[in-house]
Amino acid sequence: MKKRFKLEFNRDKCKGCEICVSFCPKKLLALDKEVNSKGYHPACITDQDACIGCQSCALMCPDCCISIYELEEGE
Amino acid sequence: MKTVFAPTSGMTPVDTSYCPGCSHGIAHRIIMECLEERGALGRAIGVVPIGCAINAHHFMNVDMCESTHGRAPAIAAGIRRVHPDKLVFTYQGDGDLASIGAAEIVHAAHRGEKFTTFFINNAIYGMTGGQMAPTTLIGQRATTAVDGRTVEQAGMPLRVCEMLATIDMAVFVERVMLTNPAQVRRAKAAVHKALDIQEARKGFTFVEFLSACPTNWGYAPVDALKWVEEKMAAYYPVKNFRTVEL
Ligand SMILES: Cc1ncc(C[n+]2csc(CCOP(=O)(O)OP(=O)(O)O)c2C)c(N)n1
Ligand code: SF4
Ligand code: SF4
Numbered sequence: 065m066k067k068r069f070k071l072e073f074n075r076d077k078c079k080g081c082e083i084c085v086s087f088c089p090k091k092l093l094a095l096d097k098e099v100n101s102k103g104y105h106p107a108c109i110t111d112q113d114a115c116i117g118c119q120s121c122a123l124m125c126p127d128c129c130i131s132i133y134e135l136e137e138g139e
Numbered sequence: 140m141k142t143v144f145a146p147t148s149g150m151t152p153v154d155t156s157y158c159p160g161c162s163h164g165i166a167h168r169i170i171m172e173c174l175e176e177r178g179a180l181g182r183a184i185g186v187v188p189i190g191c192a193i194n195a196h197h198f199m200n201v202d203m204c205e206s207t208h209g210r211a212p213a214i215a216a217g218i219r220r221v222h223p224d225k226l227v228f229t230y231q232g233d234g235d236l237a238s239i240g241a242a243e244i245v246h247a248a249h250r251g252e253k254f255t256t257f258f259i260n261n262a263i264y265g266m267t268g269g270q271m272a273p274t275t276l277i278g279q280r281a282t283t284a285v286d287g288r289t290v291e292q293a294g295m296p297l298r299v300c301e302m303l304a305t306i307d308m309a310v311f312v313e314r315v316m317l318t319n320p321a322q323v324r325r326a327k328a329a330v331h332k333a334l335d336i337q338e339a340r341k342g343f344t345f346v347e348f349l350s351a352c353p354t355n356w357g358y359a360p361v362d363a364l365k366w367v368e369e370k371m372a373a374y375y376p377v378k379n380f381r382t383v384e385l
Contacts, residue, residue, distance in 0.1 A: 080159060081353075081361075083364070087319065104159065117143055118320075119320070125168075126155075127154075127164050128147070132143040133142055134143050
């Protein structure tokens with residue numbers, strides 16, 4: 065069965081640097097139009113189901129904003 | 140749900156004071172991940188520099204000590220000598236380490252002090268607003284070299300790894316960069332190796348991180364990482380200079 069992942073951003077920690085956006089090999093990340101409590105446009109995922117769990121974004125994030133979970137069957 | 144990647148408990152929940160896209164954040168995270176993976180957060184002591192990382196003790200979730208500009212190696216040497224069971228490290232920028240602190244780092248290495256130095260080389264004085272550092276590249280603009288650094292005026296950029304690798308007791312010397320996920324993984328392996336050698340009490344250990352300062356370079360964060368890869372790594376080769384078998 066195809067593995068499924070869930071990506072979570074700490075929205076208010078994000079500084080909108082766009083590094084994660086540029087390193088996602090599937091081009092799934094973007095900056096939100098809304099701003100966070102710091103006034104930055106935070107990163108978000110545009111297609112959760114397409115995430116392959118490669119961790120490229122999390123390895124490059126300078127602000128520890130990203131968590132990745134592997135979903136179990138039925139989740 | 141199984142966690143694949145979560146922020147390390149080696150970082151406090153405090154928002155860092157670094158600019159968006161600053162490599163200090165990646166360097167902090169991987170050093171703290173390594174300490175956490177070793178179960179060493181409770182027995183690590185860090186020494187913070189003067190520079191943008193002056194507040195690192197708010198962000199790194201280990202015991203830390205502040206130092207005066209460039210003097211972190213002298214303080215770390217004292218701490219490691221009275222606490223032989225602790226993992227001790229300094230975290231220093233290139234203005235701090237290669238300029239005002241050049242004597243301290245050379246003699247700490249020369250004496251074979253058994254701590255690890257993490258050297259953040261962003262080729263500029265970040266905190267004070269972008270003055271030229273000893274590591275600023277030829278042609279690179281700085282507020283004290285508005286048309287770019289020239290050899291005539293300031294000589295050639297100082298290669299710290301190459302210099303320290305000539306010292307017998309500097310037993311582990313490696314330069315890494317933080318420009319893509321593969322390089323970040325390599326950087327983590329270098330941090331672990333340096334800490335292994337420190338724990339074996341073999342001598343002085345040193346890891347240099349080629350880092351981006353998007354703010355003072357005037358580049359967007361992603362372009363700043365490309366500049367590290369294209370310009371900095373061309374002058375500062377990313378490689379291991381010295382290591383010991385354990
Ligand atoms: C004795 C002394 N001289 C000068 C300064 C001013 N000063 C503060 S930070 C800094 C340079 C920091 O640059 P770097 O070590 O490259 O760190 P970065 O800010 O780029 O991370 C200088 C010269 C000082 N605080 N103390
Ligand atoms: S890399 Fe981190 S701080 Fe930068 S935009 Fe992505 S989540 Fe935000
Ligand atoms: S000035 Fe440069 S080194 Fe300092 S926090 Fe900003 S980007 Fe980082």
